[in-house]
Amino acid sequence: MQPKKAPADPNAPKELGKPLAPTTQVTRVRFSRNGLRLAAACFDGKVRLWDVTGKEPAEQKPLGDHNGWVTDIAFGPGQLFSTDSWGRLSAWQFGGEEVKAHWTVEAAHDGWARAVAVNARALAVASCGKDGFVRLWDRGRGKKIHEFETKTDLLSVCFSDDGKSVFAGDLFGVVREFEVLSGKVTRTFEAKELHKLDRIQDVGGVKNIMLSGDGKTLFAAGAEPKTGGFVQCVPLIVAFDLATGKRLSQYKGANDNEGYVTDMAWHADGFVIFTTSGQPGQGKFHFWKPGAATAHFTGGKLPNCHSVALHPDGERIAVSATNANSSGNGRVKGMGGDYPENTSPIQMWTLPKV
């Protein structure tokens, strides 16, 4: 007797078309604010763009010239900002179909610029780096407005809802809140279980931070690391109440094969969409309502998810992952006997109505 096939979950997200296929790995995907474009920050120093207004996404001319990796991207009104691992911050301006280089700060950071954030109400763009600085830049000209020094490796940055504060998460599980006008640290939020000293290696950190849609909850995400070398870690998101600074709730994965929370997005229906890196060769995206003990949806089964972007319509997500069989000791050859670079397929999904 054949076992009965489980009925399909009507609330499960559904794949939307074939995956986009950049020829390199991707660190971040984001939709533009008007929802017309999808952008991907890539290992080859380029930002790839797709027009997503048609039935099939149409790839556009990539934005180039970054050094090392493009580490993060953030869309502002009519603008895209990109950072790279050699410290550059670039602004790109959208005018209809055309995208123009707007301004560039070559040494926005000394080395690895980790993250960039924009707030619609603030006239500034914020960046943070391995050099320990949070820097605010004038969105129009790229002039430095403020800088805050932490003397620690900063991994993530975001603005408060009103644009008056900037939050930066570090390697050691601490999020600092800076008041934009005074430049002072007004508060710290600690989730130190996001860091581990494994032998001599500092592992983990606040890899992502984000505010809820109403701006009242701060989410700090990464993982509880077990070791350095293998990314054995249990994904962890800690929610803080911004009014009181107190910890509210947390999402914690089930085991240390699930990897880091690599990216997050806030859905207007009141839940967090996040990706986990997975180990080995696994990765998933999850939906979690703050306060719940577990995610209400987990899916994907994508090798090593790296980023998730939520379309402004709230009905689509794009998830970047990795090609299958990306790991291997020694010379793992491609079909043609070559030594291929890994890539990051980007799969779109439609979201269920909650």
Added chain:
Amino acid sequence: MPRDPLCTPSDHRVTRRRFLGSAAGAVGLSALANPLVAEELKKQRRQVLFVWLDGGMSQLESWDPKPNTPFGGPFRPIQTTVPGIQISELLPNCAKQMKHLAIVRSVSTQDNSHSAGVDRINRGDPKNRGVVYPFLGSAVAKLVGPGDSGLPPYIWVKPMSGGFIPKDAGFLGPKYGALALGDGKPPENLLRPKALTAEEDDERNDLRKLLDKNYAATRRAELTEANSHAYEMAAQLQKKISLFDTSKVLQKDQDRYGTHDLGRHMLLARRLLEAGVTFVKVTSYGWDTHGDHFNGAASLHPKFDKPFAAMIEDLADRGMLDNVLVIACAEFGRTPRINGHIGRDHWPEAWSVAMAGRGIKKGGVVAGKTNDKGTEVATDPVDIGGLFHTWFRALGIDPTDVQYGNAGQPLPIAHEDMKPVKEVLV
């Protein structure tokens, strides 16, 4: 048959041990206390510092960066103090010491597993002759000897536990095994309990030796040799216990080397080298970065960079680089291809080894190269056998001339089909 493992043409040469013996005989043992004689002996030391980055340090984030290439990773290259030589930005202090360093960028070895690779590299991967070859430390302990330090010739400073490690010696026998100092500390219960007088201790040792002799008469000699040697090493260490007194370590040096395991262990290694130990190995674990490699490298590499550069600087300042061969090595490098965990896997195909000091060309040298993407060695590949040739020659030992003797069986000290990297040798 006598068990002397060396029977070589070099027996007819004036070795360091012979020199020491004849020097002591000529001038009288008391003359060793003479500062001038002691200084002369120091000058003639041949020593090795072997830094082992267990798991494999990425060549691309250290000695052989490939910026803005598909496998180059996120980091910048930086200029060293030697024009034309760039290394990764993660090694800024090493970049300042480049004038003392030699980098071989064309290392290509045979094994991509830790379990086999560690032994293979440490033993020099000779041809299979049905014997277990010694690790480099045991080989140097045998070929160079213990010198005038009054300390074991092969000391291994490592995290976690320590103890006597006879297996490193292979067929040379346990006498050439490593004394491992777990977390850089002396073995537990090293010192004679206060309740026991020196005379009582001597009596106990005499009794032990007698029992060992009786036990060994009917059994394999290696076991009792190992046991006896452990006691001898303990006796040697008892006399030099001040080496472990960290209260005398300058704060400035702690800052320069770092207070993490590798920094503290390198600083102890410097003291051991200053005390004249022939071969000091320092191991750091945790370099096997299959996942989140680049953040791992950002954390790990500076913790190698600072103490390694400080060591080179200190040995140079003390004039000890003329005596001490310094090597930074691992079982392999890491894959150019970046996997889905944003890690690099095991890569013996094309990686780098750095060295400095005795017998190594000064002024900053790079030997060999990889292709533009770092995926192939673009010049003659150098296997570990070639590096053993290089290191032995740097120590003044000619592997084409010197052989081990294993119960009458002559054995080459390095793979006889391989050659030294001449570009890095003086």
